[in-house]
Amino acid sequence: MRKDWKLHIIVLFFVFIGEAIGVKQFNLGVGTVALFPMLYVLLMGGIVSFPKLKWMNEVQMKKAAGILGISFMLFVAKLGSMLGPSLPKIFEAGASLAVQEIGHVIGTIIIGLPIALLLGMKRESIGATFSIDREPNLAIISEKYGADSPEGRGALGVYICGTVFGAIYLALLAGFLGSLGIFHPISLAMGAGVGSGSMMAAASGALAVTFPNDADDIALFAAAANLITTILGTYICVFFSLPVTARLYEWLEPIIGRKSKEAEK
Amino acid sequence: MLEKTKVLALIGFIAIVGNWVGYDVSPIVALPGIILIVLFTIIGLGLNTLIPKMPAVVWISLIALIATTPIFPGNEWIVEKTGKINFMALATPILAYAGLSLGKDLESFKKLGWRIVVVSLVVYTGTFLFATLFAEIVFKLQGRF
Incomplete structure (x- = not known):
């Protein structure tokens, strides 16, 4: 703790500057890009x-x-303190909340796996696309295949990308998709409830900036979606996502996998 | 635990400074709210050490949720006080610490091939887009909006 005081002072300083700059939005013609303190x-x-x-x-x-x-x-x-008074509202949206979790789970596999295969990745693609590869998912994959297996390397690769640019990317994506006006802010908020802390914070923040009038509802539904993912995530990964991704790989690889044997590092 | 409490209090302090600069809420007004939020977190962490089967964040959510439901004594006061803290002000420090830890993965990031970078972008887009899409479809089917 004593040795960490430098870290906290730096963070205090950053937060001060970041909040002082505040929200900046840029119009790109098709949609807007939202910049806000979290990104600074x-x-x-x-x-x-x-x-x-x-x-x-x-x-x-x-x-x-x-x-x-x-x-x-x-x-x-x-976020929990916002959930308490709004439980009826959450239950009313129960069906959407349940179904969005399916979207979180299969969204990574459905477009991730085919693209990984088209790019020429082999078994790495299983680890890379069965989930968003945060810490709990890494534990699952190394238990099943070993941390140094191709599957494990694929998962670790996405994990590293996640720490480096996951939060920024999701914030920009959420803000941009929101500004297009196709989806309702509540649906987007549920999308923002991904299973990683900083990604969820950044994505829901970007939405709150894009829809200032719905900021509280956005926090609420992102929190509810994230809570579901946190509670069910591990079980879904072990019993559904990983076996299904592995199966799909066996089926899709001969069809769309590249012939060359070059392995992705 | 004492260690964690100190860290929580420190981050709470940083958050109320951010809440002041960014959302014009004076730290004195925000103080009871942040104390409550730190308290929920400590109770949640305590329960997590007793029953570790459930992740700490789930315990913490549960405690904060129960304390703010209409059945809990004093819930109105708790809701009012915690409402003084903007949720964005509590999220900003998370990203600041995330930024400060970023350097440790930069070397391994440089060694990754471009393919895995593309695939990770696709994976994040997929999880966000599909969850949003599915939620939207159900809302539309129910005629909500």
């Missing part, structure tokens, strides 16, 4: 932790990742 602080953090600068060492960065988990808990507590 993420970027500032990325610069400070940039390895070449040597401002932070590996241990400090790992510490920051640990504190990230703790700070997510406070966010969850806040």
Whole structure:
């Protein structure tokens, strides 16, 4: 704790600057891109932790990742306090909440696996596309195939991409899709309830910026969707996502897989 | 646990500063709310050590949820106080810590092939888009909007 005070001071400083800049929206013609404090602080953090600068060492960065988990808990507590008074509203949307979870689960596989195969990936594609590959999913895949298997490497690859640009990407995607006006903010909020803390925070934040009048409902339904994913996620992965992805791989690979044997690292 | 409590209090402090700068809520007004939120988190973490089968975040959500439902004594006061904290103000520190931990994965990221980068983009798009699409379809079928 004493050794981490630098981290907290930096974060306090970032938050101060980020919140002072506030929300900026840019019109791209077809839709808008929303920039907001969460993205600024993420970027500032990325610069400070940039390895070449040597401002932070590996241990400090790992510490920051640990504190990230703790700070997510406070966010969850806040969201929980919004859920309590709105339970009737949540139950009313029960059918959508249940079905969106199916979307979260198969959305990664349905378009992920065919594209991975078309790009020439082999068994890596199973690990890469059976889930969004956060920590719990990594544990599942290394238990089944081993961390150093092709499947494990595929999962780790997506995991690393997730830490590096997952939150930024989902924030931009959510804000952009929202601004197109095709989907209702509540449906988008459920989409934002993905199983990763920083991705969910960033995506629901982007939606709240895009639809300021629905900000509370967005937080509410993103939280509900995320809670379902957190509770059911592991079971769904073990008993559904992973076996189904492996099966689909066996079936699709001979059809659309590239002939060349080059393996993706 | 004491260690975690201190960290939680510190992040809570950072959040009310952000809440002040970004959402014009004075830290004095926000203080009871953030204390409650930290309290829910600590109780949730405590229950998680007793019954670890359920993830800590689920416990924490459950505690905060129960404390704000109409059956809980004093729920109106709790809802009012926690309502002073903008949820975005609590999310900003998460991303700041995420940014500060980013460097550790940058080396391994550079070693990844372009294919896995493309596939990960597709995977994130897929999970977001399909969940949104499915929710929307059900709402439309129910005639909600």
